[in-house]
Amino acid sequence: MINLMFKLSNFIGLGEQILITMIITAIACALLGCFLVLRKLSMVTDALSHSILLGIVIAYFVTKDLGSPFLIIGAGIFGVFTVYSIELVANTGLVKNDDAVGIIFPLYFSLGVILISMFASNVHLDTDIVLMGQTIMIPLYTTEFLGIVLPKSLLNMSIILLINVIFILLFYKELKVSTFDPQQATLSGFKSTFLFYCLMALSSFTAVSAFDTVGAILVISLFIAPSASAYLITKDLKYMLIVASLYATVNSIIGYYVAVALNVSISGMVAVISGLTCFLTVLFYENGVVTSLLRLRRNRRQLKLDLVIVHIGNHLGQESEQLELGFDSIANHLSWKQERSSKTLKRLIKENYIVAEQVKKIFILTEKGQERYDLLKTQYGL
Amino acid sequence: MEIMDLMYLFNLFTASKIIDIGSFQLAFLSLDMDILSSYVFMVVCAGTMILAAAAGAIGTISVLKGQSLIGDAIGHSAYPGVVIAFMIGMALDPLKLFIGAIISGAIAFALIQLISRHSKLNLDATLAIILSSFFGLGMVLKSYIQGHEAFAHVSQGGLKNYIFGQAAYIKNADVYLILAVAIPSILIFIIFYKEFKVFIFDETYAKSIGIKSNFMYALMLVITMGLIATGLKVVGAILISSFLIVPAITAMQWAQQFNRVILIASLTGMFSAFLGTYISSIYPGMSTGPSIILVMSLIAFLSMLIGPRGILAKYFRRRKFINDKSNV
Amino acid sequence: MSNKTIIEVEDLTMAYSDQPVLWDNDVSIVENSKTAIIGPNGAGKSTFLKGILGLLPTLSGSAHFMGKAYKEVQAEIAYIPQSSEVNWDFPTTALDVVLMGRYVHLGWIKRPSQKDKKIAEQALAQIGMSEFKNRQISQLSGGQKQRVFIARAIAQDANIYIMDEPLAGVDKNTESIIMDFLNESQKQGKTSVVVHHDLNTLAEYFDHLVIINKRIVAQGKMTKVLTQENLENANMNGDYGLDVSV
Numbered sequence: 001m002i003n004l005m006f007k008l009s010n011f012i013g014l015g016e017q018i019l020i021t022m023i024i025t026a027i028a029c030a031l032l033g034c035f036l037v038l039r040k041l042s043m044v045t046d047a048l049s050h051s052i053l054l055g056i057v058i059a060y061f062v063t064k065d066l067g068s069p070f071l072i073i074g075a076g077i078f079g080v081f082t083v084y085s086i087e088l089v090a091n092t093g094l095v096k097n098d099d100a101v102g103i104i105f106p107l108y109f110s111l112g113v114i115l116i117s118m119f120a121s122n123v124h125l126d127t128d129i130v131l132m133g134q135t136i137m138i139p140l141y142t143t144e145f146l147g148i149v150l151p152k153s154l155l156n157m158s159i160i161l162l163i164n165v166i167f168i169l170l171f172y173k174e175l176k177v178s179t180f181d182p183q184q185a186t187l188s189g190f191k192s193t194f195l196f197y198c199l200m201a202l203s204s205f206t207a208v209s210a211f212d213t214v215g216a217i218l219v220i221s222l223f224i225a226p227s228a229s230a231y232l233i234t235k236d237l238k239y240m241l242i243v244a245s246l247y248a249t250v251n252s253i254i255g256y257y258v259a260v261a262l263n264v265s266i267s268g269m270v271a272v273i274s275g276l277t278c279f280l281t282v283l284f285y286e287n288g289v290v291t292s293l294l295r296l297r298r299n300r301r302q303l304k305l306d307l308v309i310v311h312i313g314n315h316l317g318q319e320s321e322q323l324e325l326g327f328d329s330i331a332n333h334l335s336w337k338q339e340r341s342s343k344t345l346k347r348l349i350k351e352n353y354i355v356a357e358q359v360k361k362i363f364i365l366t367e368k369g370q371e372r373y374d375l376l377k378t379q380y381g382l
Numbered sequence: 383m384e385i386m387d388l389m390y391l392f393n394l395f396t397a398s399k400i401i402d403i404g405s406f407q408l409a410f411l412s413l414d415m416d417i418l419s420s421y422v423f424m425v426v427c428a429g430t431m432i433l434a435a436a437a438g439a440i441g442t443i444s445v446l447k448g449q450s451l452i453g454d455a456i457g458h459s460a461y462p463g464v465v466i467a468f469m470i471g472m473a474l475d476p477l478k479l480f481i482g483a484i485i486s487g488a489i490a491f492a493l494i495q496l497i498s499r500h501s502k503l504n505l506d507a508t509l510a511i512i513l514s515s516f517f518g519l520g521m522v523l524k525s526y527i528q529g530h531e532a533f534a535h536v537s538q539g540g541l542k543n544y545i546f547g548q549a550a551y552i553k554n555a556d557v558y559l560i561l562a563v564a565i566p567s568i569l570i571f572i573i574f575y576k577e578f579k580v581f582i583f584d585e586t587y588a589k590s591i592g593i594k595s596n597f598m599y600a601l602m603l604v605i606t607m608g609l610i611a612t613g614l615k616v617v618g619a620i621l622i623s624s625f626l627i628v629p630a631i632t633a634m635q636w637a638q639q640f641n642r643v644i645l646i647a648s649l650t651g652m653f654s655a656f657l658g659t660y661i662s663s664i665y666p667g668m669s670t671g672p673s674i675i676l677v678m679s680l681i682a683f684l685s686m687l688i689g690p691r692g693i694l695a696k697y698f699r700r701r702k703f704i705n706d707k708s709n710v
Numbered sequence: 711m712s713n714k715t716i717i718e719v720e721d722l723t724m725a726y727s728d729q730p731v732l733w734d735n736d737v738s739i740v741e742n743s744k745t746a747i748i749g750p751n752g753a754g755k756s757t758f759l760k761g762i763l764g765l766l767p768t769l770s771g772s773a774h775f776m777g778k779a780y781k782e783v784q785a786e787i788a789y790i791p792q793s794s795e796v797n798w799d800f801p802t803t804a805l806d807v808v809l810m811g812r813y814v815h816l817g818w819i820k821r822p823s824q825k826d827k828k829i830a831e832q833a834l835a836q837i838g839m840s841e842f843k844n845r846q847i848s849q850l851s852g853g854q855k856q857r858v859f860i861a862r863a864i865a866q867d868a869n870i871y872i873m874d875e876p877l878a879g880v881d882k883n884t885e886s887i888i889m890d891f892l893n894e895s896q897k898q899g900k901t902s903v904v905v906h907h908d909l910n911t912l913a914e915y916f917d918h919l920v921i922i923n924k925r926i927v928a929q930g931k932m933t934k935v936l937t938q939e940n941l942e943n944a945n946m947n948g949d950y951g952l953d954v955s956v
Contacts, residue, residue: 269518289501
């Protein structure tokens with residue numbers, strides 16, 4: 001009977017099973033993460049992932065079985081309760097939203113830690129596993145589904161991914177409207193609070209399911225890093241979802257192989273790689289830190305040239321031109337250092353925008369300079 | 383046993399019933415003198431109380447500046463610094479680990495500023511990314527140590543303490559370190575009290591009278607970072623931020639003036655540290671850091687409930703308003 | 711009123727990253743004047759004030775107050791930022807805020823003395839806010855908050871007042887209190903520079919005018935500068951939809 005069964009491990013190596021589970025988990029998180037990033041709820045995942053611990057402990061006290069599916073359901077519900085508590089505290093108006101997050105999750109996490117150390121120390125709920133999950137153990141816990149034997153986490157996460165995809169496809173329009181304009185959404189009849197809690201419930205269940213394999217910290221990274229990267233480089237929600245999934249996949253693959261090569265924590269490494277790819281995106285995308293710095297420098301140089309052209313154009317023919325535009329006094333009037341102004345002036349002369357008028361000893365515009373001056377005036381509405 | 387657990391849990395969650403449990407009642411009504419006078423307890427208590435008092439006072443700055451979660455991110459991000467310092471020094475010297483934590487936290491802070499100022503990512507997303515990737519790095523390094531023979535002979539059990547904190551192991555040297563950080567931090571706060579006040583309330587005006595924003599932010603980082611790094615061993619990377627945030631929230635429910643907010647935050651921090659440490663020394667399972675935070679949070683929620691602007695006050699005011707109206 | 715210049719701004723150019731906001735502006739503020747600054751939205755009025763006070767970096771140009779750089783005379787210049795830039799959640803009382811006006815005279819470390827406190831209380835009395843001195847700042851109305859900031863400027867005992875839309879969104883009563891204060895200051899020989907938004911009251915409230923729209927459109931005596939042509943040059947007719955007949 002056993003021999004007839006289709007075993008995944010006969011076809012794919014143990015390592016690849018881990019990798020596939022990782023990728024599916026990452027995509028499931030990243031898809032929801034897009035909406036969290038857009039709604040500025042990123043740190044709620046921090047609260048979720050930490051307080052889930054308490055949810056798991058409570059659910060464990062009820063079910064007495066770490067493998068029970070009710071554990072996931074119980075902890076998932078507790079995650080929603082966490083979000084609800086944050087909203088409740090923030091809605092009193094007594095604290096800011098950030099502070100509400102900052103007061104709720106340490107409380108729940110502390111309770112979780114205390115309960116574990118007081119009553120559940122005999123249970124295999126090691127603190128390392130809480131933070132980093134047991135990625136390496138993924139292939140060891142298998143289950144049978146439709147006649148196929150496969151890792152339990154893989155099955156769980158695939159189901160979660162499927163649910164998330166279906167949810168997004170079904171409510172795409174509503175999610176889009178309520179994310180960008182919650183008021184408009186309520187006005188046009190969508191229940192945005194309802195959608196909010198649906199999103200939170202899914203995030204919570206996704207986080208709980210992922211918690212087991214990747215731990216509390218990586219969950220935050222999986223939710224936010226790929227979606228934030230995608231947010232930077234896409235302009236359309238649809239593409240953002242796709243690009244976030246791509247980032248999630250690439251991060252998982254790189255993280256996995258680097259971790260295996262160095263023999264270190266896989267989930268930790270995926271978090272590091274996710275942070276790195278996001279940081280690189282921040283630096284180098286179209287409006288990235290480095291790219292815009294380069295553009296800024298180029299534009300600033302042009303701006304300085306334009307500035308002098310406008311200055312000369314404005315004062316030419318006025319009584320004060322001797323003072324404002326004189327060879328020696330122009331730098332003073334711009335409050336520039338001598339060196340900076342002579343550099344800019346030389347450049348302007350070289351590019352044939354201005355010439356030095358030797359009689360009055362002032363700078364005047366050439367024909368090309370005059371054209372640029374007129375252009376600038378219309379361009380900036382001067 | 384199972385039923386007991388459940389009952390206990392139930393009682394714990396209906397916080398009002400906490401005192402119904404006999405042992406807790408005892409704990410609150412008559413403090414155990416044997417524990418109070420034990421040397422170990424006194425050392426631990428001194429450490430946590432000084433730390434909580436300083437963190438409570440200084441936390442008011444970041445909370446009022448609307449940057450409370452930055453402390454959380456920096457707390458998590460300090461962890462890889464601890465591990466690297468350990469790897470370099472091959473020992474758990476508190477001072478070296480402290481320096482490691484400071485450096486790594488400061489790098490994280492710089493990255494947070496860089497990303498949130500120069501990209502369209504908001505602060506929230508930036509914090510989540512930095513927090514998770516730095517902490518992930520810490521875990522990677524830790525797993526590297528565990529699997530590497532060069533470190534096999536060095537005891538590394540203590541590294542975990544920097545994640546969850548292990549106040550029970552506070553030694554004299556740790557108390558000195560806490561003092562060495564807390565006193566200068568508080569002094570800086572006192573010296574620049576006036577400047578901090580204008581800076582938090584009206585940054586633009588502060589600039590116009592010659593108080594440089596960058597300088598104030600740097601000061602704020604230095605004193606906050608120092609406390610976070612010292613607090614790691616006591617409460618751990620994950621929970622240290624609550625030492626900064628929660629007392630400030632409590633204080634803001636009661637006081638309407640900055641100096642009083644600072645004082646109340648400091649005092650509630652200190653009181654929570656004392657009670658938390660005491661509870662944890664009676665019940666061996668209750669770790670000190672989480673117990674302190676439990677006490678802190680309960681005080682904060684209680685304050686939000688019964689404070690002068692709290693939920694109950696609001697409720698009674700509304701009722702009175704409705705009554706007055708119906709009488710008319 | 712003399713015609714001496716008290717604030718001299720020369721060739722001021724400012725930019726947000728690489729987008730120029732103000733182009734090569736020369737402005738002279740006359741001593742002992744009440745000068746209004748007007749311009750359409752996004753014309754760079756606030757930026758201009760921040761530029762001359764050194765709160766934002768400038769690309770070129772300089773500003774001199776009484777012939778000196780701002781840093782040297784900052785105690786004599788009281789600036790009132792737009793109220794939107796203030797952290798209203800901060801736990802502090804009205805008197806405390808006014809007392810902040812004394813900080814610039816105190817230097818580092820030193821605390822306000824009883825004398826400073828007295829000055830602050832007098833300042834509050836002058837704008838009719840004495841009864842609110844221990845009220846928390848967040849519990850005051852918009853007009854009352856603005857009056858507290860005026861009191862802070864009074865307490866600073868400055869020679870020049872620079873205000874960014876102090877009359878925006880305040881009640882009639884506050885408006886007349888603020889204007890009384892500005893008139894009184896003028897009698898004492900002080901100068902005020904005020905970003906203003908209401909063309910209806912412009913000529914009544916102020917005697918000098920600067921019209922900005924990325925560059926200086928016009929400046930000088932109110933009677934000379936407030937013309938239909940100048941407003942049109944600054945694209946200001948559509949914005950206000952007012953019939954200006956001066």
